[in-house]
Amino acid sequence: MSFLPEILRSIGIIARSLDSISNIEFKDIDLTKGQYLYIVRIGENPGIILENLANIIKVDKATASRAIQKLEKNEFIERRSDETNKKIKKIFLTKKGKDAYPFIKRENNYSNEMAMKGLSDSEKELIHQLLVKVQTNVESDWDLVKGGGKRNY
Template identity: 60%
Template structure:
């Protein structure tokens, strides 16, 4: 059995490996590193605001702003003022984004299939449930630290 401290290593390795593969495969679509994450969320949540998007993918505002700006320049997103508050910019996918989205979605399904190879349906569902719990735990700490607090080890 793995020690508690070692559980995060394979999670990190999996995330980095799949992110690296995706960045290589999506380069042909003019998506820079990690931009596929933004594109997917914007396609799945048209009209999302930058702050919600940053929280969803666990990045700071500056990182999200930089990626969104580049995606806007490359024609993947359309920024529109909110109907009630003109300062709020809502993010919508362009045709270019919706054309790329199905390929990214297929890659995600394939990566899930590969990652879960050899696991039963029951094991896969249990793993999903446990990882969602781990994600919730980490999200709470992420929010805490993001607000300027320090965790006590």
């Protein structure tokens, strides 16, 4: 059991390091504090609604809403009313967002390559499979807690 905290610590260090690098590199295109992640997810899911976007990114709706407002103000995204239900606002990349998207994807691909440097193809596949299992476990707890449930320690 003592091995587990070291694994989670390593995952946290990796995530924070890559996030910090991205925030520094994306300053040149006026993106700050994880906004690049929203652009990628919106680019992958044009017309997504805020609630679904927040769920994909694993943040609360208020956090996603603030990020979307900033991205809209900086003209990376636009919200459009649904054709059948005007209350539903769908989110799309603007030209500026679409122009930023390939740069963000290239940075992500480079980061993946650097993170996997020195690993064989079978090691890369194994780490991917294991991390998907860890992600699934954590997401089930996230769903429980976000739904008002309590975890049993």
